Amino acid sequence: MSLTFLWTDILVWGLVISLFIWGKLIGRSPQVQQQWLRVFNSKVAMVSAVLLLTYVLFALLDSIHLVINQHTHSLLDLALQHLIDSTERTYSAPFALTEYNKSTQVLADGTTAQIYLPLKYVNPQQSIGFLILQGFSLGLLISVLLVTLHTYWRSLKNNQAWLILAPKMLKNETQLPWLTAYITLTLVLITFSVIYQLSHHYHVLGTDKVGGDVLYESLKSIRTGVLIGVLTTLVMLPVALILGISAGLFKGWVDDVIQYLYTTLNSIPGVLLIAAAVLVMQVIMGNHPDWFASTEERADIRLLFLIFILGLTSWTGLCRLLRAETLKISQIEFVTASRAFGVSRIKIIYKHILPNVMHIVLIAVVLDFSGLVLAEAVLSYVGVGVDPTMHSWGNMINQARLEMAREPMVWWSLLSAFFFMFILVLAANLFSDRVQFVLDPRNQDGRF
């Protein structure tokens, strides 16, 4: 057994570590701290943040890969091993005991009959009520443990007695609405542990065409969705920052060239540009099969390519915003003054411009996330999304088109993809609304 890293794993963990360091760094500035406290001050933002963290946690669990007996498994795979092992023959509805369609069988007396075959890995002896109760208590227990630990940690950090602080936190009497966060966490934990308990004995969300468990597929798709949303911004950010700020600061021919670049890229219809780039990638990958040791690696590289392509086509909007803002800031007295004092350009960018455009960058990043998750689905439908062997909501929806035409209709795959995607995008949208509201200087006068 050994650890292995796919390219996207390295990127996503790198991002997590740098975010952590960044958080430590900005934590030193009281203004920034105050701003973030304002973001989390709202109950809606707190609920969204807990949900988003849950998704990110799943994505991270799925981004630690182990090689066991020459097969790559992620930590999530290991936790859900029973779902991988319980692959049925074909479609079955959620909580069904038999297959979805009748099959022809030769009976013991030699006659043939059309019957619903029982599912192989469903265990109806266990009562559903008992399993739910079991899962509920387990979830509650973990939640109580986590909440206690968290309140204890806060009391250590704030130098307050636990017995005084904890009741305050549990009554939402602190600056941040901790009670809201705890309730959300408890609900999430209970839901998952109930589903987890049930999944050992039933196919909670049914099975797909080849008998794969839909719950497993939906959970595996989280990584793809989150990675596309998060890493694409990582790719686009440096391009947009460097080009946008240089255009606004250096003006002249630099500005002309950069403006020309983004106008040109902008005027090509987006899907066409992405489709063309993905086709190029497919051909290159087709010509070099020796680059990849396994199908996972191949799918991973394809995901990485897609992320790069999406990033390279989506920097233009942010770049234009940054250019305009830099133009404005570079006219302000303190920048003119530092230029007159002979401060170097790099230092001006670092000291004056970057801190003053940071709110635009942050707002753009959180606003883009949900759009990118939705874009993945559309691209997979067009056939230029992630690898068809990779689990993603886009591939699930794409598959669902054929299932809708079946008689009777197979609806659970689509509904599961819909549900998991909806919660993620909704939480992201609500959270980004809050970030925009707090960080946008136009909202500072508290009019609306």
Add this chain to the structure above:
Amino acid sequence: MLSYIIRRLLFAIPILIGVNFITFALFFMVNTPDDMARAQLGAKQTTPEMIEAWKQDHHYNKPLFFNESAAGFDKVQETLFVQESLKLFMFEFGKSDSGRQISSDILERMVPSLTLALPTFIIGLTTNIALALLIVLFRGSRLDMAAMMIAVAIMSISGLFYIIAGQVLFSKIWHWVPISGYESGWDSLKFIVLPVLIGVFAGIGSGLRWYRSLFLEEINKDYVRTARAKGLSEIQVLFRHVFQNGLLPILTGVVVVIPSLFMGSLIMESFFGIPGLGSYTLDAINAQDFAIVKAMVFLGSVLYIIGLILTDISYTWFDPRVRLSK
């Protein structure tokens, strides 16, 4: 004004050259003209002569960006890129790689695209503005909050779900409209109703929020306070003053979209089997038909640039304070 427009049109030329360059570079990174010839002629029994003849026929027999065998300026001019781009600038789209006349294809498919896109656009716009005004009337109330929550929820659902759910409900279960397909003339109505409805509904979330914030921005200005002080009712204030003054930013957002309506909606058209330009483009991508792809990319860029210029012109038209000729 005229000189401004001419200058903007001249600026469009380098942009279009850049667009073409990207299209050519991307496409020929994947395909060689030989591959294209083989694909079109059928993989079996293609002799080198046949391939050469096909390339000659479809003008793919020149080098891509640089012709070493030519002399002087012809090194650049006698290339696939320059020759083909020049034709595009004359709006001569030529034949598709499968042999059909592209410009007649485009003209033919423009009608279904427009029958789908125009009603979606007009109904969507009026619904969004009307609803936004209504919500602004009740700003700060619970209705406002509820409407905003619903708007965020609508935005958070992928358009693909609306399409699939709409098809299942209205076509499969209730049998009100056909699932997909298209007929010309008035018969198209029954095929268009569902996609238009879905298009309008899917756009309500973001549209509502956008127009609401536009109107809210207006409503805090001094002239609105003056109008209220004059004793106008809230509805009069909204419709006479706020709405009219909000038109300018609305126009900016709207005019830029109008030219691109011709291109149709890629996803909608292919899901509902409407033979418009969107599905035309998507099919061409899948069939790797370069002649069509480059024509559609070019057309799309031209329309986008026209949209930008139209936006600027409409600015002066509706707001006399804006002067373009600097």
